Each structure stands twice: as C-alpha cells, then as structure tokens.
Amino acid sequence: MSEHTTYQPTNGVEKWLDDRLPVVRFAKEHLMDFPTPKNLNYWWTFGAILAVMLVVQIVTGIVLAMHYSPHVSLAFDSVEHIRRDVNGGRIIQGVHAVGASMFFAAVYIHIGRNLYFGSYKAPREILYIIGVLIFVLMMATAFMGYVLPWGQMSFWAATVITNIFSAIPVLGDPVLQLLRGGFSVDNATLNRFFSLHYLLPFVIAALVALHIWALHVPGNNNPIGVEVKSSRDTVSFHPYYTMKDLFAIVVFFIPFAWFVFFAPDILGHPDNYVMANSQVTPAHIVPEWYFLPFYAILRAIDFNILFIDSKLGGVIFFGGSIVVLFFLPWLDRSPVRSGSFRPMFKWFYWIFIANFVLLAYLGAAPAEGIYVILAKISTAYYFAYFLIILPLLSRIETPLPLPVSISDSVLGKAHS
Amino acid sequence: MNIKKSIIAAALLALSMAVPAAAQEGGHATPEIQKRTWTFSGIFGTYDEHQLQRGFQVFREVCAGCHSARLLAFRNLAEPGGPGFSEAQVKALAAEYTIADPSAENGERPGVAADRWPSPFASEQEARDANGGSLPPDLSVMAKARGTTQPFPWWILNYFTAYQEGGPDYIHALLNGYHEPPEGVEIPEGKYYNEYFPGHAIGMAPPLADGSVTYEEGENGSVPQTLEQYSTDVSAFLMWMADPHMASRKETGFRVIMFLLLFAGLMWATKNRLWRGVEH
Amino acid sequence: MTVANQADLAKHETTEGTRRDFLYVATGAVGAVAVAGIAWPLINQLNPDASTLALATIEYDVSAVEEGQTVTIKWRGLPVFVRHRTAAEIEEARAVPLGDLKDPETDEQRTREGHEQWLIMVANCTHLGCVPTGEAGDFDGWFCPCHGSHYDTAGRIRKGPAPKNLVVPPYEFVSDALVQIG
Numbered sequence: 001m002s003e004h005t006t007y008q009p010t011n012g013v014e015k016w017l018d019d020r021l022p023v024v025r026f027a028k029e030h031l032m033d034f035p036t037p038k039n040l041n042y043w044w045t046f047g048a049i050l051a052v053m054l055v056v057q058i059v060t061g062i063v064l065a066m067h068y069s070p071h072v073s074l075a076f077d078s079v080e081h082i083r084r085d086v087n088g089g090r091i092i093q094g095v096h097a098v099g100a101s102m103f104f105a106a107v108y109i110h111i112g113r114n115l116y117f118g119s120y121k122a123p124r125e126i127l128y129i130i131g132v133l134i135f136v137l138m139m140a141t142a143f144m145g146y147v148l149p150w151g152q153m154s155f156w157a158a159t160v161i162t163n164i165f166s167a168i169p170v171l172g173d174p175v176l177q178l179l180r181g182g183f184s185v186d187n188a189t190l191n192r193f194f195s196l197h198y199l200l201p202f203v204i205a206a207l208v209a210l211h212i213w214a215l216h217v218p219g220n221n222n223p224i225g226v227e228v229k230s231s232r233d234t235v236s237f238h239p240y241y242t243m244k245d246l247f248a249i250v251v252f253f254i255p256f257a258w259f260v261f262f263a264p265d266i267l268g269h270p271d272n273y274v275m276a277n278s279q280v281t282p283a284h285i286v287p288e289w290y291f292l293p294f295y296a297i298l299r300a301i302d303f304n305i306l307f308i309d310s311k312l313g314g315v316i317f318f319g320g321s322i323v324v325l326f327f328l329p330w331l332d333r334s335p336v337r338s339g340s341f342r343p344m345f346k347w348f349y350w351i352f353i354a355n356f357v358l359l360a361y362l363g364a365a366p367a368e369g370i371y372v373i374l375a376k377i378s379t380a381y382y383f384a385y386f387l388i389i390l391p392l393l394s395r396i397e398t399p400l401p402l403p404v405s406i407s408d409s410v411l412g413k414a415h416s
Numbered sequence: 417m418n419i420k421k422s423i424i425a426a427a428l429l430a431l432s433m434a435v436p437a438a439a440q441e442g443g444h445a446t447p448e449i450q451k452r453t454w455t456f457s458g459i460f461g462t463y464d465e466h467q468l469q470r471g472f473q474v475f476r477e478v479c480a481g482c483h484s485a486r487l488l489a490f491r492n493l494a495e496p497g498g499p500g501f502s503e504a505q506v507k508a509l510a511a512e513y514t515i516a517d518p519s520a521e522n523g524e525r526p527g528v529a530a531d532r533w534p535s536p537f538a539s540e541q542e543a544r545d546a547n548g549g550s551l552p553p554d555l556s557v558m559a560k561a562r563g564t565t566q567p568f569p570w571w572i573l574n575y576f577t578a579y580q581e582g583g584p585d586y587i588h589a590l591l592n593g594y595h596e597p598p599e600g601v602e603i604p605e606g607k608y609y610n611e612y613f614p615g616h617a618i619g620m621a622p623p624l625a626d627g628s629v630t631y632e633e634g635e636n637g638s639v640p641q642t643l644e645q646y647s648t649d650v651s652a653f654l655m656w657m658a659d660p661h662m663a664s665r666k667e668t669g670f671r672v673i674m675f676l677l678l679f680a681g682l683m684w685a686t687k688n689r690l691w692r693g694v695e696h
Numbered sequence: 697m698t699v700a701n702q703a704d705l706a707k708h709e710t711t712e713g714t715r716r717d718f719l720y721v722a723t724g725a726v727g728a729v730a731v732a733g734i735a736w737p738l739i740n741q742l743n744p745d746a747s748t749l750a751l752a753t754i755e756y757d758v759s760a761v762e763e764g765q766t767v768t769i770k771w772r773g774l775p776v777f778v779r780h781r782t783a784a785e786i787e788e789a790r791a792v793p794l795g796d797l798k799d800p801e802t803d804e805q806r807t808r809e810g811h812e813q814w815l816i817m818v819a820n821c822t823h824l825g826c827v828p829t830g831e832a833g834d835f836d837g838w839f840c841p842c843h844g845s846h847y848d849t850a851g852r853i854r855k856g857p858a859p860k861n862l863v864v865p866p867y868e869f870v871s872d873a874l875v876q877i878g
Contacts, residue, residue: 088737261669273561
C-alpha cells in the first residue's frame with residue numbers, strides 16, 4: 001500500500017497511539033485521503049450502500065436474535081411475539097426482512113455496474129472474485145434466514161433446496177442427511193441454520209474488508225475505464241465521496257422506508273404466514289424474488305443430457321450459473337474496460353440485463369406452456385453471454401477511441 | 417442509452433403481451449378477486465374502531481366456536497389503534513373465559529387481560545372430530561396468510577399503491593362465495609361449494625347469513641345486518657388481529673419518509689456545494 | 697493531498713462562507729436527529745416488552761387463605777408470601793420496640809389499614825435471595841436456612857446477616873377479598 005497521507009499526529013496521545021497501533025493513520029489514509037477518480041458516477045455509490053446494508057442487517061439481526069426462539073414449536077410464534085409485543089419489534093423485524101431484499105437489489109446493481117464498466121478486468125481480478133464469494137455467502141445467508149420464521153415457504157424452500165444435494169451421485173443421500181441432521185427438514189435443521197445465519201454475516205464482513213483492501217491496491221475503476229495517471233485525475237475520498245455516498249444512501253433509504261412502513265409483506269409470500277406443515281405442500285413453491293433467476297435456470301433443465309439425469313443436470317446448470325461468474329476476467333479479454341467505448345458489447349450487455357429480468361419472471365411462473373421453452377432460451381443466452389459472446393467480442397470488436405486521461409475526458413465534457 | 421431503452425421497452429412489451437395463463441387452471445378457473453376499498457387501505461389508511469368492534473362481535477359469536485386465535489391477547493383489545501375497549505371491559509371479557517393453567521386449582525381459572533384467547537378445542541384431534549376431519553385453521557394471522565394475485569403488468573401498480581389488503585379481499589370474497597355448484601361439478605359429502613376456495617370444495621359450512629349476528633343499537637346499530645356487512649366487518653377485524661400496529665406503522669412511516677426527503681435534499685445541496693470547485 | 701485547487705477554495709471563503717457553513721450545520725443537525733431516531737428503538741427494544749408488562753400487575757383473591765395460613769404466589773417472576781396472620785401474631789409484631797430492629801419499620805407501615813391481618817411480602821431473603829421457611833426461627837416468623845436470618849411476624853429482620861426487612865411490594869385491596877399487587 002502506498003502512502004497517500006501526510007498524516008502527522010497532532011498531540012502526545014495521538015503520537016503514542018500511532019507508534020503502537022496506527023489506526024488513526026490507517027483511517028486517514030484509506031477512508032479520507034484516498035485518491036479517488038473524480039469522474040465516478042452514481043453507479044459507484046452502491047459499494048457504500050452495500051456496506052451500510054450489511055451493518056443494518058447485522059444490527060437488526062442481533063436485536064432479533066435477542067427475542068427469537070429457534071425451536072420448531074416456538075419459532076413462528078416468537079417472530080409474531082417480536083412483531084406484536086417487543087418495543088419497536090414490528091419495525092425492527094420489518095427492516096431486517098425488507099433489508100434482505102434491498103441488500104440484493106443493491107448487489108445486483110453493483111454487479112451490473114461491474115459487468116458494464118469492466119471492473120472485473122486486470123488488475124482487479126482478485127477484487128472481483130472476492131466480490132463473487134461475498135455474493136455466494138449472501139445467498140447462503142439469505143436462504144437460511146428465510147427458513148427461520150418457520151412458515152410454509154420457509155420449510156418447503158429448505159426441503160427443495162437441501163434436496164439439491166441428493167442429486168450428487170453416490171454420496172447424495174448421506175450428504176443430504178448430514179446437512180439436515182435428520183431424515184427430513186426438522187428441528188436439527190432449523191437450529192443449525194440459525195447458528196450459521198448468525199455466523200456468515202461476520203464472514204462476509206471479513207471478506208468485505210479484504211474486498212476494500214484489494215480495491216485500494218490498484219484504486220477504483222471509473223466510467224471511462226482509463227487508469228488514473230496523475231493527481232489531476234483524482235479527489236480525496238473525504239469529503240467528496242463520503243458526502244456523495246451519504247447522499248446516495250439517504251436516497252436509497254426512501255424506497256427502503258416505503259416498503260418497511262407501507263408494504264412490509266409485498267416482497268414476501270402469504271404462505272409464509274402459515275406455520276410449517278410437513279404434510280401439506282403449498283400450491284406454488286416460490287423462492288424470494290432475488291433467487292428467481294437462478295431458480296428458473298434450475299428448473300429449465302427438465303431433460304436428460306447423455307448419462308446425466310435432468311435433476312443432476314439442473315443442479316449443474318444452477319451451480320454453473322454462479323461458477324461462470326468467477327471466470328469472467330479470463331473470458332472477456334477485451335483490452336478496453338468500459339462498455340461506453342464498446343459499441344457491439346453494449347447491445348449484448350443490455351440484452352443480458354433484459355434476459356436476467358426475464359429469467360426472474362420465469363422463475364415465478366408455472367413450469368408449463370410457453371414458459372418452458374422461454375426458460376430454456378433465457379438460460380442458453382445467460383451462459384452464451386459469458387462463454388461465447390464475450391470471448392468472441394474480445395477478438396472481433398473494434399472499440400471507440402479512448403480519452404487520454406480522466407481529467408481530459410472530464411474537461412472535454414465540461415467544454416462540450 | 418437509446419439502445420438500452422429500446423431493448424428494455426421491447427422486452428416489457430413482449431412480456432405484457434404474453435398474458436400469463438396462470439390464472440386459468442384445468443377446467444374451473446378461480447375468478448379474479450376484486451380489490452375492495454377498506455378504511456385501512458393505502459398509505460393513510462387506519463382501522464375504523466366501530467367496524468373492529470362489530471367484527472370482534474362476529475368473530476366471538478360465530479368464528480371462535482371452531483377457530484382458535486392463539487396470538488390474540490385480551491389486553492390487545494384495549495390497545496390504541498384497535499377496537500378501543502376499555503381496561504375494565506377487557507378485564508370483564510377475559511373473566512368470562514376459562515384458561516387452562518396447571519398452577520391453578522383444578523388446572524384452570526378465569527382469564528385475565530394478560531391471557532391469550534383460549535382455543536375452543538382441547539387438542540387438534542378434538543377439533544378434527546368436531547369438524548368432519550378438517551382442522552379449522554388458527555385465525556391470528558389469517559389476513560396475512562392469504563392474498564390475491566393480479567396478472568402482469570398490473571401487479572407492478574401494487575408496489576406504488578402499497579396494496580396489502582389481499583388477505584381481507586380474499587376472506588370477504590370467500591365468505592360471500594358460497595353458491596350452488598355449477599353444472600357437472602360434484603362436491604364430496606361433508607364439503608361445500610365455494611367459488612373462491614382453491615379446489616372449490618371447502619370443509620367449512622357457510623358460517624354467516626343475513627341476521628346471524630345482532631349488532632347492538634347505538635353507534636354500531638346503524639349498519640345493515642347482512643352477510644355483506646358481517647363479512648366486511650369480520651375481515652377488517654381479522655386484518656387488525658394479524659396486524660395490530662398498522663396504524664402507528666403508517667403514521668411513523670409518513671414522518672420517516674418526509675424526514676428522509678428533507679435529509680436527502682440537504683445532502684444533495686451539501687454534495688453539490690462541496691463539488692462546485694471540481695470539474696467532474 | 698488532492699483537493700480542488702487553491703484558487704477555487706479562496707473564492708468560496710468569502711461571501712459564500714456563512715451560507716456554506718449554515719448548510720453544513722443544518723445537514724449535520726438533521727443527520728444527528730437521524731442517528732438518534734435510529735439508536736433509540738434499538739435500545740428501547742431491550743426494555744420489557746408488552747407481554748411482560750401485562751403481568752407487572754396481578755390480582756389475587758385472598759378469601760381462600762385461612763387464618764394462620766401462608767400462600768406463595770408468583771408476581772413478576774418472584775415468589776410472594778400472602779399470610780393471613782392471627783391476632784396473636786399481629787399483637788406480637790406491634791409489641792416490638794423500634795430500637796430492637798436492624799431495619800426499623802412499624803407493623804402499621806408494613807400492612808394496609810383495615811387489612812392488618814394480611815402480610816404480603818416478596819419471599820426472597822434480603823441477604824442473598826433464598827426463600828425463607830415459614831413458621832420457623834426464633835421470632836415466630838420466618839427462618840432462612842441458607843445463612844441463618846430470622847424474621848418476625850411482620851417479616852422484619854431480627855437476627856442474622858440479612859440487612860433489610862422482607863420487601864413489601866406495592867399493593868392495594870380493591871375489595872375485601874381482592875388484592876392488586878404491582
């Protein structure tokens with residue numbers, strides 16, 4: 001890490017601390033003086049928004065854990081107890097439940113930004129990979145968290161998703177029993193999900209620290225994808241981006257508050273207000289909206305591929321849809337980072353986004369009629385984008401000419 | 417930017433044209449349930465105290481005979497934002513009910529305000545035996561455990577109107593949905609045809625009819641004593657039972673959003689002021 | 697340090713100075729309100745919830761308690777003695793000179809007018825919390841077996857390590873037979 005700060009301790013106490021544990025120096029270097037490209041647009045505020053959402057979820061989660069009981073006969077009623085009797089419980093629980101959705105909305109926008117502006121490209125591959133790991137852990141955390149209220153959707157989502165592991169050849173059933181702690185999803189499963197749901201956010205927090213460290217080595221990417229050349233290209237993180245990020249966070253809180261106070265159950269499913277019943281399956285088992293695209297991919301493989309049966313095939317594509325993200329820096333080899341200068345890429349990118357939204361829609365639709373073929377086409381495009389289109393584009397695309405530097409591009413805009 | 421917009425617009429148009437056939441299943445389509453206007457609809461909605469009192473009367477005299485409401489405490493009936501009973505009324509009401517309590521003499525005692533609504537049956541099996549094998553579900557959160565669905569793209573509007581009344585809409589439709597089965601539809605013995613119940617064969621006999629409940633004269637006496645009125649009132653009561661803090665939640669929400677708008681405005685000005693000297 | 701260049705800063709310093717400061721102060725104040733508004737519910741949720749508060753006050757029908765009998769009931773999670781004292785016990789309690797008491801309190805202070813036969817006390821020894829045994833000890837009251845505290849017929853500490861008399865909770869008789877505690 002290069003020295004960007006001219007920090008001098010101002011008094012004896014500060015110097016004493018700085019000699020032993022330079023936390024103030026560290027904060028100044030990385031959170032205040034850090035040179036940040038001056039042309040970042042609002043898509044870049046979602047990193048800070050995500051950090052705030054992680055804190056919100058951890059704080060509300062710890063508070064909820066003070067009142068929640070993770071036993072199958074008590075869980076559902078303990079959540080209702082929080083909503084009805086605990087001071088402010090209705091709001092704290094609402095913030096946590098809606099917060100999960102807001103967290104995923106922000107992460108999808110953040111990932112969308114990365115994909116468009118090439119933030120995953122060298123030298124930021126590790127930064128990006130840590131990000132994908134955070135995304136995977138977020139999905140695991142959210143999945144286990146949804147089981148905790150022990151409603152019908154909680155129980156059946158747990159049943160369906162843990163069943164995925166039975167698709168593993170040979171070891172499938174023993175692994176399934178190991179994960180569930182029994183022959184079916186029951187108290188043992190609920191308790192371990194509670195323990196892990198409490199644990200994983202702190203693992204995510206550690207990864208976030210690594211994520212920011214990995215970011216601060218090369219510094220931020222920017223909308224034109226041209227690296228910082230001199231101090232004319234940057235401003236200090238504080239106060240320019242601290243205040244811009246804070247503004248974005250406040251604006252982000254407005255739809256968040258809308259949901260929490262006016263429509264707290266609209267993102268959920270009414271069936272989760274029915275207590276879990278292992279003898280009765282709900283008419284439509286639907287995951288939360290943020291899992292829908294991957295759920296659609298899982299269901300799209302309803303045919304056998306050679307010796308792989310459709311169930312295992314679905315699981316492979318489901319896992320593959322995440323694994324392929326890890327390889328993106330090596331699939332897209334274009335030397336140009338930003339989509340702004342890649343006219344062919346832009347088309348395919350926006351089709352990818354529309355396709356991802358379509359996959360989400362298909363994940364909630366019944367697996368019949370036109371939806372079946374649509375799901376297959378959408379899944380095909382999802383994989384084709386990463387495995388065929390991006391590698392090809394790297395070779396055949398002619399990018400637009402890049403500006404010489406950030407400050408040149410910014411001046412150009414100011415005078416045009 | 418134009419490329420992006422035209423692709424998204426095309427995708428949305430295509431989606432809306434492929435009107436989902438999801439609502440039509442097999443031969444008998446469950447008709448779409450109309451959205452009703454409730455006093456508690458929308459961001460400024462609140463419960464009507466008198467409606468909740470009438471609804472409670474219907475619940476107590478009709479529903480509570482078979483349905484439990486284990487999350488309702490007697491004291492909730494005196495809390496603000498609800499039916500508005502006084503502490504004394506709640507105490508007297510609770511004392512009318514017998515609560516199982518192992519530490520009491522004979523294992524039971526009269527209720528107090530802190531107690532929860534007692535179940536009409538001692539066990540699940542007893543409930544099934546008394547109801548032809550069906551278990552009458554607990555009603556505590558029934559108004560949130562049911563909902564209505566609108567086809568795409570109309571459900572998008574719900575996010576902007578903050579539509580959360582799908583439960584009462586469904587319950588009202590169900591209570592008014594008992595009819596003679598249409599031609600060729602066979603309903604098994606012990607079940608009843610209901611237009612809105614999934615599968616159309618419901619184990620509950622029509623619980624309400626005109627004149628079932630006598631509303632007392634006074635402020636509550638000026639409403640018609642019809643099935644339509646009873647079903648509306650009890651649906652509102654069930655919504656309150658499922659969401660007793662709704663009124664204060666919406667009120668706080670209004671203040672929070674106004675505050676956030678103010679704060680966002682100030683942050684916008686602050687950010688712009690800070691960035692004024694910088695080309696960006 | 698990379699900031700806006702010096703010329704720009706100088707321009708800002710002059711007339712716009714006070715307006716800029718007012719904006720920052722206003723924003724900071726609103727931000728502080730936001731922090732307080734978020735912090736308070738997170739702290740207040742630690743306070744007893746509505747279901748606990750509902751049991752903060754209980755009513756007990758004393759008509760079943762015979763003279764000379766002590767009943768132990770539960771109030772706020774604590775054991776509470778309800779004793780129907782005999783006339784002899786009341787007399788004995790009133791005859792004790794205040795100077796003899798480690799924690800001086802008259803019998804009248806520990807009972808309600810018109811209901812002097814009723815002695816209602818939290819059944820935790822004021823030493824370290826054990827439940828004393830009734831009709832035991834050297835003073836015809838209670839004896840705590842844990843460390844040997846003796847209480848008299850008004851529940852006052854007479855001998856042993858306990859510092860205070862057995863605690864009398866707030867209570868009142870809403871009728872002759874019904875006492876409201878808490």
